[in-house]
Amino acid sequence: MRIAEYRLTRFQFARDRVIGDSQVRIEHAHMAALELISDTGLVGLGFVPSLFNALPSLAEIDRLFRVEIWPGLEGQEPAALVHRIRRPRGGNIRGASLPFAEGIDQALWDLTAKQIDLPLWKLLGGTKKRVKAYASGLDYHLSDDDFCALFEHARAIGYTAFKIKVGHPDIERDLHRLALLTKTVGKAEAIMIDANEGWSPQDAVRRLNIINKAGYDILWVEDPILRYDFEGLKMVRAGCPFTLVNSGEYFGASDKLRLIEARGTDMINVHGHVSEVMRIGWIAAEQGIPVSLGNSFLEIGVNMAIALPEVEWLEYSFQNFDHLVEQPIEIRDGYAYAPERPGHGLVLSETARRDHAIPDVLAAEELPPAPVNTRLPH
Incomplete structure (x- = not known):
């Protein structure tokens, strides 16, 4: 062929x-x-x-x-x-x-x-049929009402884990959003936060400790500081033992490898490039570093998430792309399911x-x- x-x-x-x-x-x-x-x-x-x-x-x-x-x-x-x-x-x-x-x-x-x-996830070596999905709001610019409506809907349809955007200059706004989230969804299996490199290392440690002392149990903080500041990332890890640092989103494969070798992160973040994700996944598995599957276009990353042993979570952000394909990836009750169709499972509509x-x-x-x-x- x-x-x-x-x-x-x-x-x-x-x-x-x-x-x-x-x-x-x-x-x-x-x-x-x-x-x-x-x-x-x-x-x-x-x-x-x-x-x-x-x-x-x-x-x-x-x-x-x-x-x-x-x-x-x-x-x-x-x-x-x-x-x-x-x-x-x-x-x-x-x-x-x-x-x-x-x-x-x-x-x-x-x-x-x-x-x-074969379904792609089987070709890549996957054996399980589903992976846990967390509801991610991409919500920094939403009003409080729209923020609550989005996460209330996510909770109502079965999500038990949620990620919100932080990094506002005023820490009180970040605390306010966390309060709104917990009030809206109740007791969550996991809460994650994403600062998108909004902080310095010292500021990240200070702010994360304030969040922790306010009673919020955060599973991971994503990209708290600049991506290449490996020493700063290690400072954040040492200063915040109550949460995990999740980084690597903005890197290609070679820089993800350097980040792993520098021990600058507790988790490595990957996205939708199949070959690159699998290569990094193999390295992470050897190092015992968890992998999170971030946003991938139309959740094509479910194939890699299911195939890699270190992936526990896949990000879902309620973006309106489903009309582009004949049959989107199935997500229900807080899980993304592996398509049984040959290939990665998506066909242009x-x-x-x-x-x-x-x-x-x-x-x-x-x-x-x-x-x-x-x-x-x-």
């Missing part, structure tokens, strides 16, 4: 709520779907998201893909590419003009698993391709309204 064609579809729409943290605010969604098509008719799907800015027009995306990426894929066997190790030297250490890498990786793994008629594709760049005021989020009450 060889790669014979590709297809790109561009999407751009308003989000159903403002998402963000102490550093960023995001109101719109931008992504492209990449489909790699084999000479046998199988289709591998990957996603090319742009978190902050609109992607260029479909014609320009296609031009860049055809010039920069396609020569290395056309006629190749997907299974021969997913484990290929490059020898990066000099000028060949460079990224593509657009963030194609993760989507290519997803599409290649999807095709490889479909070729042997023909309705989305027909009704929601936006080939040309639109200004914010021209965007269509947010698609209905079927995971939230409306």
Whole structure:
């Protein structure tokens, strides 16, 4: 089986709520779907998201893909590419003009698993059928009422673990949000907080101790300080033995390895790049370091979460992307379930391709309204 064609579809729409943290605010969604098509008719799907800015027009995306990426894929066997190790030297250490890498990786793994008629999580070695999911609000910019409504809904549909954004300049605001959360959800199995590098090491220790003394039992604090400050991360670990430090979100594989070697974190955070997640997962398993599966596009990361022995939690953030695929990953009663379908389990929706594709760049005021989020009450 060889790669014979590709297809790109561009999407751009308003989000159903403002998402963000102490550093960023995001109101719109931008992504492209990449489909790699084999000479046998199988289709591998990957996603090319742009978190902050609109992607260029479909014609320009296609031009860049055809010039920069396609020569290395056309006629190749997907299974021969997913484990290929490059020898990066000099000028060949460079990224593509657009963030194609993760989507290519997803599409290649999807095709490889479909070729042997296996769900991706089984191909990756998974044996369990589900992983615990925690409700993550991306809630920093929500009003108190909207914050409570989101987490009340999460609790009502079975979530028992919750992560909120902290890092406000005023510690009282962070304490206020924690009070609202505990009042809304009652006794939680776990509460996590995410500062998105909002603190210095000394400030992180001070603030985390204030939170702890206020009676909040925090399972982990995510990215409390700057990512490269390994000594500062060790200071936070030593000064806050009552919680875990979860870091690595902003790193590629090589820097995640350095973070592990420096003992700068109690947990390593990974996302949606299949090959990279598995490589880091193997290293973490040897070191006995837990892995958390952060947000991945349309929860494609459930495949890796189920396959890796060190993963106990998968993040779910109620983002309204489900309309893009025929059948989203099943999440119920606080668990994400492994799809039994061949490949990673996601197929681009023909309705989305027909009704929601936006080939040309639109200004914010021209965007269509947010698609209905079927995971939230409306």
